[in-house]
Amino acid sequence: MLTKNVLVLGLDEGDREHLSTIRGAQQMRFHSLAEAEEVVGLIHYDIPGLLERVQARIRAFPERIDAIIGHYDFPVSTVLPLLRRELHHPTPSLEAVLACEHKYWSRIVQGEVVPEATPHYSVFDPFDDTALLKVGLDYPYWMKPVKAFSSYLGFKIRSSQDFTEALHRTREGIGRFQRSFHHVLAKADLPAEIATVDGGYCIAEEIISAEHQATVEGYVHRGEVVCYGIIDSVRRPGESSFLSYEYPSALPERVKSEMRRISERVMRHIGFDDGPFNIEYFWDDAADRVSLLEINPRISKSHSPLFELVEGASHHEVVVDLAMGNAPAFPAGQGRYAIAGKYFIRRYQDAIVTRVPSEDDIARLREAIPDTRVEVSARQGEALSALMDQDSYSYELAVVFIGAQSREELRENYRRAEAFLPFEFADPPGEQTA
Numbered sequence: 001m002l003t004k005n006v007l008v009l010g011l012d013e014g015d016r017e018h019l020s021t022i023r024g025a026q027q028m029r030f031h032s033l034a035e036a037e038e039v040v041g042l043i044h045y046d047i048p049g050l051l052e053r054v055q056a057r058i059r060a061f062p063e064r065i066d067a068i069i070g071h072y073d074f075p076v077s078t079v080l081p082l083l084r085r086e087l088h089h090p091t092p093s094l095e096a097v098l099a100c101e102h103k104y105w106s107r108i109v110q111g112e113v114v115p116e117a118t119p120h121y122s123v124f125d126p127f128d129d130t131a132l133l134k135v136g137l138d139y140p141y142w143m144k145p146v147k148a149f150s151s152y153l154g155f156k157i158r159s160s161q162d163f164t165e166a167l168h169r170t171r172e173g174i175g176r177f178q179r180s181f182h183h184v185l186a187k188a189d190l191p192a193e194i195a196t197v198d199g200g201y202c203i204a205e206e207i208i209s210a211e212h213q214a215t216v217e218g219y220v221h222r223g224e225v226v227c228y229g230i231i232d233s234v235r236r237p238g239e240s241s242f243l244s245y246e247y248p249s250a251l252p253e254r255v256k257s258e259m260r261r262i263s264e265r266v267m268r269h270i271g272f273d274d275g276p277f278n279i280e281y282f283w284d285d286a287a288d289r290v291s292l293l294e295i296n297p298r299i300s301k302s303h304s305p306l307f308e309l310v311e312g313a314s315h316h317e318v319v320v321d322l323a324m325g326n327a328p329a330f331p332a333g334q335g336r337y338a339i340a341g342k343y344f345i346r347r348y349q350d351a352i353v354t355r356v357p358s359e360d361d362i363a364r365l366r367e368a369i370p371d372t373r374v375e376v377s378a379r380q381g382e383a384l385s386a387l388m389d390q391d392s393y394s395y396e397l398a399v400v401f402i403g404a405q406s407r408e409e410l411r412e413n414y415r416r417a418e419a420f421l422p423f424e425f426a427d428p429p430g431e432q433t434a
Contacts, residue, residue, distance in 0.1 A: 007067070008031065117292045213282050220273050255283050311333065336403060
């Protein structure tokens with residue numbers, strides 16, 4: 001069997017590990033088209049420079065290129081269609097990807113086909129001194145840029161004072177995506193109502209009062225929409241930041257069926273094809289209402305270890321199959337565990353990190369709870385506020401991936417795992433207590 005060459009935009013060690021689990025990986029070679037450091041966690045994204053570099057690498061590649069893939073959000077998700085189009089590889093169109101990623105455009109197309117699942121919203125220029133008057137929503141509501149990720153510059157607005165404070169922080173930080181997103185928008189055929197709304201705009205959205213949140217992972221291949229997994233996103237009561245992701249979902253089957261139905265309608269309406277997606281939802285059990293939060297034209301890498309633990313392979317397999325023009329045949333129930341979770345260890349105030357878990361700490365955890373994976377974000381000697389791409393209300397210290405045979409065992413395993421992962425902190429300069 002001939003070896004397949006797969007070029008990865010934003011390849012990191014985690015991707016290499018996940019890709020090694022997919023069926024047929026022995027007949028594939030995964031090459032870095034760009035290292036993760038070139039496309040992730042940057043202060044500014046140079047889209048013309050990135051395109052020039054990777055296009056040169058593609059031209060210089062000495063063998064046949066069978067697929068180009070990537071698993072990150074912007075700019076990877078929007079650059080991939082441009083690269084694949086030049087090679088005549090299967091790909092969603094740039095316009096379909098942007099109709100998912102541009103939060104205002106996405107709300108427009110959602111409202112056209114699933115108005116019952118689309119919250120009220122408005123768009124505004126954060127540099128307009130009369131912006132507050134143009135929101136037109138009752139408090140509270142969410143405010144966020146039309147393009148960002150990881151809840152960057154996302155704020156819950158309860159009053160005009162909240163809005164003023166959020167506007168100040170948004171004006172300081174929104175330029176991080178504005179120019180680069182504009183470069184991508186300029187390469188697309190945009191509807192008239194989108195053409196003037198670039199990455200420097202914000203969207204305000206009605207808050208959906210619901211305790212339950214879940215994500216549908218799916219793909220479209222030659223017009224057929226397939227939803228292959230639903231993952232619960234769990235928060236502590238009264239908090240905006242996530243406590244965990246748990247797979248498979250514990251939601252009632254009728255609710256999961258409704259999420260699949262909405263996903264199929266929306267992705268067909270957008271014209272998205274030959275690519276993976278994930279869609280985040282809320283379910284209000286009292287009103288029995290499913291509401292669509294956002295669409296991402298990619299897999300969620302956060303869910304990859306969960307699929308490995310439960311299904312036996314990462315859903316990176318779906319990405320590779322689609323990029324090669326094949327219909328995915330993702331495995332089911334071939335993992336070691338019935339349920340898996342990704343748990344977040346967080347801190348809610350800034351601090352200097354004086355200790356993080358050592359390799360020995362993590363080894364003892366893995367001995368006590370086999371197959372557990374730990375990824376530490378906090379860095380010893382640095383302030384938590386220096387971490388990139390955090391949400392607006394907490395700092396992510398680490399994440400822990402765990403498998404179990406029941407939901408009760410899963411959560412008990414997480415409580416046990418925390419004891420193996422010591423963090424220590426000091427007050428940041430200027431905040432020492434007497």
